[in-house]
Every structure is written in structure tokens, then in C-alpha cells.
Amino acid sequence: MTAGRKQSNYNEICKLGYEQKRMAKQIKSKARVEERGEVFTAEREVNAMLDLVSTECLRPDSRFLEPACGNGNFLVAILMRKLEELRRKYRTAHRDYEKQSIVAIGSLYGVDIMKDNVEECRSRLFKVWDDSYKAICKKDCSDEARESARFILSRNIVCGNALTLNCVDEDGNDLPSLPIVFSEWSMISGTQMQRRDYTFAELLAKDEGQIAFSKEEAEGKFIDRYITHYKKLQPNG
Numbered sequence: 207m208t209a210g211r212k213q214s215n216y217n218e219i220c221k222l223g224y225e226q227k228r229m230a231k232q233i234k235s236k237a238r239v240e241e242r243g244e245v246f247t248a249e250r251e252v253n254a255m256l257d258l259v260s261t262e263c264l265r266p267d268s269r270f271l272e273p274a275c276g277n278g279n280f281l282v283a284i285l286m287r288k289l290e291e292l293r294r295k296y297r298t299a300h301r302d303y304e305k306q307s308i309v310a311i312g313s314l315y316g317v318d319i320m321k322d323n324v325e326e327c328r329s330r331l332f333k334v335w336d337d338s339y340k341a342i343c344k345k346d347c348s349d350e351a352r353e354s355a356r357f358i359l360s361r362n363i364v365c366g367n368a369l370t371l372n373c374v375d376e377d378g379n380d381l382p383s384l385p386i387v388f389s390e391w392s393m394i395s396g397t398q399m400q401r402r403d404y405t406f407a408e409l410l411a412k413d414e415g416q417i418a419f420s421k422e423e424a425e426g427k428f429i430d431r432y433i434t435h436y437k438k439l440q441p442n443g
């Protein structure tokens with residue numbers, strides 16, 4: 207074998223190793239790929255796609271739904287962009303940063319049929335949110351705000367079947383009596399945050415495939431409504 211050929215083989219092997227490492231991050235197991243089509247999108251592709259809607263990724267209240275969110279590659283990248291923009295705007299205004307970062311986390315929705323993906327997605331989103339919160343708000347951080355962020359994630363990132371629109375059990379089996387419900391979070395005045403709950407089915411039926419918590423169309427159709435301080439969000443409030 208010539209030196210040139212040896213070098214080219216070596217390069218091929220390195221390239222293969224790199225691709226395998228990359229794939230290892232994108233898949234959890236062959237069985238899961240076969241069973242659920244689970245292949246996570248790589249960072250480069252995620253960012254290229256988000257660049258197409260870059261302005262929306264900067265607004266804290268611009269809503270995103272990932273109906274097969276996996277462990278959250280898209281949602282995490284969107285949250286990072288939103289928080290970066292908030293850090294730029296509110297670096298020294300801790301209360302504003304805190305409030306708007308809660309709005310940002312409330313704007314992200316995900317569904318996945320695999321329980322471990324849902325848990326991973328929630329905890330990745332929480333960590334990104336909390337790391338940024340600590341870096342900006344330092345000693346002004348509060349555990350109340352952290353609990354609100356966790357509560358929002360527990361409602362917004364749902365273990366369910368995006369085809370049947372129902373929640374699923376630990377094995378991914380449909381629970382027809384438990385439809386997927388999403389909460390619309392909005393700041394209505396000062397520190398008051400409103401939560402209105404809608405079934406996923408209702409949101410889809412209204413907008414022919416597009417989700418919109420549109421006030422005019424949805425008014426009267428929500429199944430629950432609560433108004434609370436943004437740092438006191440909890441199951442019945």
C-alpha cells in the first residue's frame with residue numbers, strides 16, 4: 207500500500223469514527239430506532255432550522271410545539287436563544303429577567319411517547335433555565351421561581367401520543383380517558399400570570415393543524431383558568 211493510500215484509509219477510518227460518535231449521540235438503541243423512529247436531530251441541523259425563524263426565537267412569548275420532541279434538542283436550543291436575548295436586555299434588571307424567563311419557559315411545548323425522553327427533556331430545559339437564572343439574578347434568585355419553572359415544565363412537556371392526542375402510560379400505551387391538555391401561560395398584569403387549559407384535540411380542530419391559543423376563537427372553550435403570581439404557580443393555581 208502506498209503512503210497516499212494509507213493516509214486516505216486512515217482519513218476514512220477517522221471519518222467513520224467521527225460519524226459513529228455523532229450517531230451514538232443521536233440514537234439510544236437500535237431497538238428504539240426500529241420501534242419509534244427515534245433519531246435525534248444534530249445540533250448543526252437544529253440551529254440551521256431555527257435560523258429560518260430566528261426572530262421568533264428571540265421573543266420570550268413566541269410559542270413553539272414539538273409533537274415528537276425526543277429529549278428536547280429543538281426546545282433546548284430555542285430556550286437558549288430566548289434566554290440569551292433576555293440576558294442582553296435585562297442583565298441588571300433582575301426582576302424583569304426572572305419574570306420574562308418564566309414567560310419564555312412557558313412558551314415551549316413538547317410531546318413524546320417515551321417517558322425517559324420526556325423526563326430528560328424537562329430536566330435539560332430546567333437546567334438551561336436555572337443556569338442562566340443563577341448567572342443573571344445571583345443572590346436575587348428564589349426557590350419559588352424555580353418551583354414555578356418546574357411546574358410549567360411538568361405541564362408543557364407531556365408524555366403522550368401525538369397521533370391519538372392522548373396521554374400514554376409508562377409503556378407508551380394510550381390512555382383514551384386522558385386527553386393531552388396544554389396550558390396557555392400569559393402575563394396579564396404586573397406579576398399576575400394566567401393559565402388556561404385546552405385539550406390538544408380542541409386546539410387542532412379549531413385551526414386545521416395549526417395550534418393557536420387565539421383569544422377570539424378559543425374564548426369559552428378552555429377547560430380551566432387560573433390567575434396567580436408568576437412565582438406561585440402550582441397545580442390548583
Ligand SMILES: C[S@@+](CC[C@H](N)C(=O)[O-])C[C@H]1O[C@@H](n2cnc3c(N)ncnc32)[C@H](O)[C@@H]1O
Pocket residue numbers: 242243244245246247272273274275276277278279280317318319320323366367368369370
Ligand atoms: C426522529 S425522533 C426526533 C426527536 C426530536 N424531535 C429531535 O429532532 O431530536 C422521533 C421521536 O418521536 C417520538 N415518537 C414516536 N412516535 C410518537 C408518537 N406517536 N407520539 C409522540 N412521540 C412519538 C419518539 O419517541 C422519538 O423521540
